[in-house]
Amino acid sequence: MTIGWHFDNTYSKLSDTFKEQIKPIPVTNPELIILNEKLASELDLNFSKIDRNELSKILSGNSLPKGSNSIAQAYAGHQFGHFTMLGDGRAVLIGEHTTKSNEKYDIQFKGSGKTAFSRSGDGRAALGPMLREYIISEAMNALNIPTTRSLAVVKTGENIQRETPLQGAILTRVASSHIRVGTFQYIAARQKEDELKTLLDYTIDRHYPEIKNSNNRALDLLNLLIDRQCNLVVNWMRVGFIHGVMNTDNMTISGETIDYGPCAFMDTYDPKTVFSSIDQTGRYAYCNQPVITKWNLARFAECLVPLIDKDQEKSIKIATETINSFEKKYEEKWMNMMRDKLGLFGLDDKDKFLILDLLTWMHEKKADYTNTFCHLMNLDPKKDKLFEDNDFKNWKKRWEMRTLVNSNNQNKSMDLMRNNNPLVIPRNHKIEKALEAAEQNDLEPFNKILKILEKPYYQQKEIIDYQLPTISGEKYQTFCGT
Numbered sequence: 432m433t434i435g436w437h438f439d440n441t442y443s444k445l446s447d448t449f450k451e452q453i454k455p456i457p458v459t460n461p462e463l464i465i466l467n468e469k470l471a472s473e474l475d476l477n478f479s480k481i482d483r484n485e486l487s488k489i490l491s492g493n494s495l496p497k498g499s500n501s502i503a504q505a506y507a508g509h510q511f512g513h514f515t516m517l518g519d520g521r522a523v524l525i526g527e528h529t530t531k532s533n534e535k536y537d538i539q540f541k542g543s544g545k546t547a548f549s550r551s552g553d554g555r556a557a558l559g560p561m562l563r564e565y566i567i568s569e570a571m572n573a574l575n576i577p578t579t580r581s582l583a584v585v586k587t588g589e590n591i592q593r594e595t596p597l598q599g600a601i602l603t604r605v606a607s608s609h610i611r612v613g614t615f616q617y618i619a620a621r622q623k624e625d626e627l628k629t630l631l632d633y634t635i636d637r638h639y640p641e642i643k644n645s646n647n648r649a650l651d652l653l654n655l656l657i658d659r660q661c662n663l664v665v666n667w668m669r670v671g672f673i674h675g676v677m678n679t680d681n682m683t684i685s686g687e688t689i690d691y692g693p694c695a696f697m698d699t700y701d702p703k704t705v706f707s708s709i710d711q712t713g714r715y716a717y718c719n720q721p722v723i724t725k726w727n728l729a730r731f732a733e734c735l736v737p738l739i740d741k742d743q744e745k746s747i748k749i750a751t752e753t754i755n756s757f758e759k760k761y762e763e764k765w766m767n768m769m770r771d772k773l774g775l776f777g778l779d780d781k782d783k784f785l786i787l788d789l790l791t792w793m794h795e796k797k798a799d800y801t802n803t804f805c806h807l808m809n810l811d812p813k814k815d816k817l818f819e820d821n822d823f824k825n826w827k828k829r830w831e832m833r834t835l836v837n838s839n840n841q842n843k844s845m846d847l848m849r850n851n852n853p854l855v856i857p858r859n860h861k862i863e864k865a866l867e868a869a870e871q872n873d874l875e876p877f878n879k880i881l882k883i884l885e886k887p888y889y890q891q892k893e894i895i896d897y898q899l900p901t902i903s904g905e906k907y908q909t910f911c912g913t
């Protein structure tokens with residue numbers, strides 16, 4: 432019985448400019464911690480006949496599957512606004528697995544050892560951050576938000592040195608590709624138009640075949656990415672997700688969320704929420720995410736300038752106008768998303784006031800973002816006294832009137848709300864507890880939280896334990912997953 436890998440290594444066939452040919456550095460004592468069997472089966476992979484020892488070797492990169500051809504990808508990026516040449520410094524792409532329905536997925540080992548792009552890093556990753564990426568990326572997928580996925584985590588049996596020694600681990604990341612805005616920046620910086628064309632062709636072939644024969648493929652690609660990234664950030668805003676490190680190298684061309692380092696979900700509604708310890712100025716705060724999305728898209732547009740029009744001035748003008756369409760698109764999508772959260776059908780001139788008044792109240796009263804919407808669905812986990820507040824009650828009356836205007840059917844409204852408001856998100860204190868236990872070889876809390884987060888829109892037994900924010904009130908801080 433074979434696993435069912437079908438590798439098609441199209442990226443590794445690109446010229447050496449795009450990558451370094453390199454194998455994962457073998458690890459001493461790989462031990463499988465978790466395998467995502469559901470995802471495996473979605474990918475037409477079957478690991479059930481492979482013993483755990485062999486699985487550990489395969490999913491650590493110690494034993495590479497037939498047909499794979501591993502590489503580290505080159506890319507650049509604006510990190511907190513500063514341009515840097517980067518690349519996979521601690522990851523290798525072993526190839527693109529093709530499913531029976533002909534979908535291609537990158538299979539990447541993260542934490543697989545040094546590459547030509549490692550700079551001063553050790554090429555390794557720690558167990559905690561890899562398990563954290565596993566939980567949050569899978570939670571995002573269950574929330575119906577485009578994301579890279581996590582197939583497995585393997586402990587390496589080696590310690591890595593951070594502030595203290597930590598257990599090393601490797602995550603198998605699955606993505607519809609790892610082409611980033613930063614990949615375009617890397618190639619554009621080399622100022623060779625043929626290379627840029629190669630990347631454009633490759634990207635369109637892989638992600639946007641619908642514009643293959645269009646008259647201005649670069650411009651069409653820009654418009655499509657604006658749309659995808661706009662949808663993505665609206666989805667993040669919907670569930671209170673704060674990415675934390677929206678550098679251009681962490682923005683995909685597929686429109687999937689990537690790189691779960693210092694990300695976290697907001698509890699109390701505060702637009703300025705920042706969790707990342709390195710984000711001193713709040714560049715990537717909750718409310719800045721749409722602004723930064725536009726900024727990153729502008730960097731993408733700059734890369735495409737040589738391909739949009741032969742006349743540079745004209746090209747810049749077109750690119751600028753295109754980028755400036757972002758605000759209007761975002762505003763429209765955001766309003767619709769908020770209408771969905773409130774179960775509102777159709778449009779009403781006063782919708783914006785209704786929405787903003789609720790957000791202002793939540794901010795002033797330090798209300799929990801997720802649980803306020805649960806309250807509106809009559810599923811408040813805590814029966815919070817906060818909602819007895821008169822201002823809130825008055826707002827609720829306005830809202831109830833509005834729900835009746837266009838749908839005239841409360842069940843329909845409730846269905847819409849139930850599809851858009853999660854009952855449970857990855858609460859920071861619950862994740863931390865699960866990770867602490869996992870570090871001590873107790874995987875029960877980790878498996879339990881994964882199970883609950885599989886169905887965030889459903890009322891489940893034991894869900895209440897996962898719905899409340901921390902009571903300690905301590906400010907939560909995250910660190911880059913290095």
Ligand code: AMP
Binds near residue numbers: 552556
């Ligand atoms: P990230 O903050 O994870 O998006 O990573 C930014 C850049 O640093 C990427 O080029 C990574 O490959 C690289 N990097 C992060 N951690 C390490 C590490 N431990 N060793 C080598 N490179 C790393």
Ligand code: MG
Binds near residue numbers: 680681690
């Ligand atoms: Mg990154």
